Amino acid sequence: MGATVISSANAGSNMGKELTIIVPVKAAVPNITAVRLDPVTHNLVREGVPLMLNPYDRNALEFALRLKDKYGGRVITLSMAPPSGKDFLESTIGMGADEAYLITDRVFAGADTLATSYTVAMTIKKLFPGFNLVVMGEETTDSTTAHMPAQVASWLSLPYLYYVVDGEVNMEKGTIKLTRYLEDEGVYEEFEYNMPVIVSVYKDSNPPRDISLNRKIQAKLSGLVKSVTNNELKLDPLCVGLRGSPTIVAKIEDAKPIPRKKQIFKGDPREAAKWLIENLIKEGVIKP
Amino acid sequence: MSSVKICPEWPQVNKSEYKGVWVYVEHRNGVIKDGSLQLIGKARELASKINVDVSAIMIGHNLGDLVKEPIYYGADRVIYIDDEALSVYIPHIYASAIVNLVNKYKPEVVLFAATKRGRELAPYVANTLRAGITADCTDLDIDVKTRDLDQVRPTYGGNILAHIRTPNRRPQLASVRPNVFPTPPRDTSRKGEIIKESLNNLPKPNGVLLGVKSVTRGDSDLPPVEKADLVVTAGRGVSGPEGVKLLIELAKALGGTIGGTKKVTDAGWLPTDRQIGQTGKTIRPTVYIGVGVSGAIQHIFGIKESKIIVAINSDPNAPIFEYADYGIISDYRQAVQALLEVLRSMRKPS
Numbered sequence: 049m050g051a052t053v054i055s056s057a058n059a060g061s062n063m064g065k066e067l068t069i070i071v072p073v074k075a076a077v078p079n080i081t082a083v084r085l086d087p088v089t090h091n092l093v094r095e096g097v098p099l100m101l102n103p104y105d106r107n108a109l110e111f112a113l114r115l116k117d118k119y120g121g122r123v124i125t126l127s128m129a130p131p132s133g134k135d136f137l138e139s140t141i142g143m144g145a146d147e148a149y150l151i152t153d154r155v156f157a158g159a160d161t162l163a164t165s166y167t168v169a170m171t172i173k174k175l176f177p178g179f180n181l182v183v184m185g186e187e188t189t190d191s192t193t194a195h196m197p198a199q200v201a202s203w204l205s206l207p208y209l210y211y212v213v214d215g216e217v218n219m220e221k222g223t224i225k226l227t228r229y230l231e232d233e234g235v236y237e238e239f240e241y242n243m244p245v246i247v248s249v250y251k252d253s254n255p256p257r258d259i260s261l262n263r264k265i266q267a268k269l270s271g272l273v274k275s276v277t278n279n280e281l282k283l284d285p286l287c288v289g290l291r292g293s294p295t296i297v298a299k300i301e302d303a304k305p306i307p308r309k310k311q312i313f314k315g316d317p318r319e320a321a322k323w324l325i326e327n328l329i330k331e332g333v334i335k336p
Numbered sequence: 337m338s339s340v341k342i343c344p345e346w347p348q349v350n351k352s353e354y355k356g357v358w359v360y361v362e363h364r365n366g367v368i369k370d371g372s373l374q375l376i377g378k379a380r381e382l383a384s385k386i387n388v389d390v391s392a393i394m395i396g397h398n399l400g401d402l403v404k405e406p407i408y409y410g411a412d413r414v415i416y417i418d419d420e421a422l423s424v425y426i427p428h429i430y431a432s433a434i435v436n437l438v439n440k441y442k443p444e445v446v447l448f449a450a451t452k453r454g455r456e457l458a459p460y461v462a463n464t465l466r467a468g469i470t471a472d473c474t475d476l477d478i479d480v481k482t483r484d485l486d487q488v489r490p491t492y493g494g495n496i497l498a499h500i501r502t503p504n505r506r507p508q509l510a511s512v513r514p515n516v517f518p519t520p521p522r523d524t525s526r527k528g529e530i531i532k533e534s535l536n537n538l539p540k541p542n543g544v545l546l547g548v549k550s551v552t553r554g555d556s557d558l559p560p561v562e563k564a565d566l567v568v569t570a571g572r573g574v575s576g577p578e579g580v581k582l583l584i585e586l587a588k589a590l591g592g593t594i595g596g597t598k599k600v601t602d603a604g605w606l607p608t609d610r611q612i613g614q615t616g617k618t619i620r621p622t623v624y625i626g627v628g629v630s631g632a633i634q635h636i637f638g639i640k641e642s643k644i645i646v647a648i649n650s651d652p653n654a655p656i657f658e659y660a661d662y663g664i665i666s667d668y669r670q671a672v673q674a675l676l677e678v679l680r681s682m683r684k685p686s
Contacts, residue, residue: 077492090498162463166345190492192615193471195459198427202463207428207542210456225546230452231609232617233364239426241543252608287343294468299499303490306640309661314652320664321674324646325682327662331644333566333622334590336682 065219067121069112069181071145072168072200075099075129075136076190089290090297091158092190099129101136104185106143106256108249111215112183113144113257119217122146124176128156128167137273142264143257146272149175153278158290165199167288171281173204180243181224186211186251194248201246208246209239213253217243229253340504346466351483354444354506357383360434360457361392361406361414362449368402370562371449371514373409378517379447380410382478382485391415391443395433397423407528410520414528415441419535424545425453431460432538438465440533443507445478445485450511462509468502469509474516474618485510490614490637513618515562516641558584558593561610566592566623569612569639572599573628573649573668580605583627586672589679595619597635613638628668631656648672 076099077092086093112123125140126149127133137148151171159167172179182201187194194210201208209226213236216225226239229250267273278288286292311327313320328334342348357379362369372392379390392406394416403416417433434457438446448458450472462469470487474497477486485508487500502508561567568587570580580600587594594610601611612619613635624642628649629635636659639645647660648671657663664671 085496092492160468161459162466162468165463166343189615192491193459194455195463195469195471198431198456198459199463201428202431202460205539207426207539208456208460209427209543211452232452234609235548237548238546239543240546245543284343284345286341287345292343294466294502294505295470295500296503297498298486298501301497301499303497303637308645308659310657310663311661312652312657312663312665314665317664317666317670317674318677320666320671321678324662324664324675325678328623328644328646333644 067115067119067181067217067219068176068179069115069121069123069183070172070176070179071105071109071112071123071125071140071183072172072196073105073109073125073127073137073140073185074102074188075127075133076102076188085300089158090300099133099136101139102185102188102190104187104189104249104251106185107251107254108183108185109140109143109145110254110256111212111247111249112181114254115181115215115217116144119219121180124149126151126168126171128152128159128164131275134273134275138264138267139259141267141272142259142261144260144263148267148273150273150275151277151281152275153281155278155285156289158293159288160293160295161193161195161199162294163288163290163292165196166203166292167281167283168196169200169203170283171276172200174281175276180217180222182244182246184246184248186248197246197248204244204246206244206246207241208248209241210248211250212247213250215247343466346505349506351444351504351506354442356388356391356441356443357445358391358393358438358441358443358447358507359406359411360446360448360454361394362451362454363394363396363399363402366400366402368405369449369451369454369514370519371451371454371512373519374514374517375447375449375512376406376409376411377520378476378512379445380520382445382476385478385480386483388444389413391441393434393437395419395422395430397421403530405522407526407530408522408524410526412528413531415531415533417533417535421535421538421541426541426543426545427453427456428460429538429541431457431464433535434461435464436535436537437533438507444483446507446509447476448509448511450513454511458509458511465507465509467505467507467509468500469511470500471511473510473512476510476512484508515618515620558587561593561595561612561619562617564593565621566590566625567595567612567619567621567642568592568625568627569595569597569629570600570606570627571597571629571635571649573630573651574600574605575628577605579628579668582669582672586625586627586676589676590623590625592621592623592625597629597632626656626660627672629656630654631659
């Protein structure tokens, strides 16, 4: 495993022609039906919750690794997470990433998508100024906003494209051809962009390779996951965490279903079919 | 205005300067997306609560008479940009054009239909304005006193509804799931103001669209799930593509369409654009018939606005029966075949 360990925060400064792909990932909450919310801020209580790699981020990482397989270069994952996030970042190295960065600081807690994207975008700008691509999952399974790729693009004033399924790099021209799929229109579109560009990967594309346990253990032993705090990043505390978040969760409530008739028929299927059709006719929703 | 310290990356905003409710109206091949029309209806309701106007925003090239349509559906005003540079959809260019309009007119609310393109555009627009945004709302209200938009969205699997607010920033942006609000009637006698704006200060395109191709679908003779009045939905209890075929037959006999749970589309028995539920589509048909659908909360989330819910399942303890108006406890094959027979005998010419 020829993973190069980058030890300083100036890692990006000597970047040359090598394709550099950044894959920001999220520690998603595995069982979304058993979460605890803070009674005051209504934010998710992350302490004591086991973290897993957001499933769609694995498709994004696969897309990045396929580009690396084809064109060389390196793939770096990063994530804003509590200190316990080291383990799931080791999984990204187990899948094939060269190195990983854990962005962790109390000051980043309670962030909405604007503050999170600011933190992620500024980290990329500081640590990897010569990057070519930022690749993200289509959305997360726990909060499902799909905001992050566009917001990171906006902070960095770069073009972006969602739902990408395939990419073809031309390092000499510094361009990338991207194919994306718009599920609701049933349409594929092909674009050509100058790099750097920010993309999100369509969740039903690029089925991820397995996580190599050997590589994951290697990552732990060699310390391939680096921690970065705000001591290094020096972001204005007014722009991150709760204070850098314009939105607030004002109230939460249980989703209440519409009252239903709950008439249940058990017995001969023929009788059941007649009973159902009669009722649907009575409701005026099918014609006799 | 109190001078609360804010992030230096954020512009100071004077909330009282921001007035009006905007809907970004998405269109494709000369047709406006249903989700956008539905939002005009909702925007009307919000705007009348705080006594402001509804404006529809349209951008593109060769728009022609399409710019009149939002008026027919309830907008007071259409603000549009028609420019050759917009003939190709490039996300950051479209988003930047919208940002420029917002900066000029200062609306207090900007709504996007949460289509694939809408979900791509809205966060870039919001972020560039350093404004708050809420994704995939299923309901909206407005606080008459504070003029804060109450943005309701299901979260953590759909069993919790979060009410999101942006008390200190303007505008307030939200993307809204298609089909959670009805489409207002089209009234061609309605009158409104139509304003043409020009394109300026755009970033370099940095990208070109090389081509667009449509994919053909095997089930393309049936309407999409979000358009049909009756949707037969296959769940995991339907044991494979053959079972799905039987349900397609039932859907056709009832004049409806076919959909599936995540398990069914994940298994490849139906294309993913027929997936119903939190990570798929929200539908509000007159009749929903779930066959072999257990009723996971993520699926219920996408069907709970249906007028009538029918469930067919062999497991009497399936959670879906809790949400059903009519339920049949039976092997699905027997029940569906019996339904097909009853329908055939009913419709036999006498």
